[in-house]
Amino acid sequence: MSVVSKIAQLVWFNSPTVGAYQNQLLSELAALLARDLPLGARVAAMLFMAESLENHDIGLFRTLNELWGEDLEALTSQVWFEDGIDDDEAIVATILPSQVVRSPENFRRLLNANFIEKGSTVLPLAGEVSFAIVRLSAIENEDVMPHLIAAAGKVEEFMGLPQPINEVIVLIGSPGGERELSGVNLGGTFIVVRPEDYEYCVEEKTVFAHELVHFYPANRGRSTPTWFREGGADQVAFLVHLEMYNLVFSYTGDPCPAVSLQQLLDDEAAVGYLQHQSGPLFACNYVIGQTLLGAVADAMGAAAFKTAWRELQMAAAAGLGVTDPVIRDTFRRHTPSSKITLFDSAYAIWHKGEFN
Numbered sequence: 001m002s003v004v005s006k007i008a009q010l011v012w013f014n015s016p017t018v019g020a021y022q023n024q025l026l027s028e029l030a031a032l033l034a035r036d037l038p039l040g041a042r043v044a045a046m047l048f049m050a051e052s053l054e055n056h057d058i059g060l061f062r063t064l065n066e067l068w069g070e071d072l073e074a075l076t077s078q079v080w081f082e083d084g085i086d087d088d089e090a091i092v093a094t095i096l097p098s099q100v101v102r103s104p105e106n107f108r109r110l111l112n113a114n115f116i117e118k119g120s121t122v123l124p125l126a127g128e129v130s131f132a133i134v135r136l137s138a139i140e141n142e143d144v145m146p147h148l149i150a151a152a153g154k155v156e157e158f159m160g161l162p163q164p165i166n167e168v169i170v171l172i173g174s175p176g177g178e179r180e181l182s183g184v185n186l187g188g189t190f191i192v193v194r195p196e197d198y199e200y201c202v203e204e205k206t207v208f209a210h211e212l213v214h215f216y217p218a219n220r221g222r223s224t225p226t227w228f229r230e231g232g233a234d235q236v237a238f239l240v241h242l243e244m245y246n247l248v249f250s251y252t253g254d255p256c257p258a259v260s261l262q263q264l265l266d267d268e269a270a271v272g273y274l275q276h277q278s279g280p281l282f283a284c285n286y287v288i289g290q291t292l293l294g295a296v297a298d299a300m301g302a303a304a305f306k307t308a309w310r311e312l313q314m315a316a317a318a319g320l321g322v323t324d325p326v327i328r329d330t331f332r333r334h335t336p337s338s339k340i341t342l343f344d345s346a347y348a349i350w351h352k353g354e355f356n
């Protein structure tokens with residue numbers, strides 16, 4: 001049977017609800033067939049393709065297109081690959097390319113043994129959303145999945161926008177990279193969280209909410225200033241934990257003495273993002289960014305802060321430039337006139353930029 005007729009027989013192929021995925025899948029499949037016809041044909045006939053079409057199914061094809069040489073061989077020679085991929089295995093395969101350079105150890109361990117926990121919920125704005133936690137160790141923290149699902153609901157509510165992705169995959173492993181972060185959002189659908197943070201009491205760990213914030217337009221990629229993306233992710237995560245557990249988080253003890261946001265912006269502009277990211281000032285984006293936003297929220301009031309925050313998300317979603325001056329203008333415009341002095345002094349203390 002030809003590959004084309006195999007595809008045409010799949011149940012989901014004629015279902016209108018999978019239209020968007022179908023196009024992505026067919027283009028990934030076409031790329032794979034062009035590169036390696038027998039492999040493409042073999043995968044198209046596997047079980048995971050037969051029933052429903054999900055984001056991670058496309059992820060598997062993307063993985064096969066992105067891995068090369070011994071990394072590809074390492075995957076396709078696994079017994080679990082050879083005997084046909086199921087949905088859990090497709091989720092694991094989806095993560096693999098992101099780990100090749102970042103964490104070769106995660107890559108090898110993912111191929112061998114892993115544990116998957118799945119969950120799902122209906123978010124008021126995004127609708128049905130699924131979650132998968134992929135672990136490399138047998139140690140399980142049963143509180144994480146409910147926390148993740150509840151936090152996703154709180155984050156979506158705060159944003160006023162539907163959660164932009166409908167499948168969240170959390171890998172519990174070393175985040176890798178140059179700096180040892182608690183977590184990292186690798187774009188697409190992945191979040192990586194350190195085992196130490198996963199195994200700890202979730203009420204104390206804002207990292208899950210923080211990484212969920214990074215799916216939203218103004219906190220994603222490089223669309224906004226670094227201090228806003230990271231400090232904003234902390235600000236929302238802290239508010240989520242306050243609401244969910246009545247726990248107050250803040251950066252106390254000033255671990256970034258005398259560092260202003262303007263200094264961080266200047267440093268990044270001078271040395272470039274990558275060097276700034278591996279330099280000593282980078283962590284201050286979180287600390288001073290959240291401290292300013294916390295002070296701004298206190299000055300303008302929680303409701304006005306949320307309104308301005310949503311306006312910024314909306315602007316980023318529309319592709320408008322959410323620059324450093326736009327961020328200040330937006331918050332300032334929503335600040336009651338009796339609070340403007342307070343607002344300006346917060347900016348003068350923590351930002352120190354020239355705005356007029």
Ligand SMILES: [Zn+2]
Pocket residue numbers: 210211214229230233
């Ligand atoms: Zn972050």
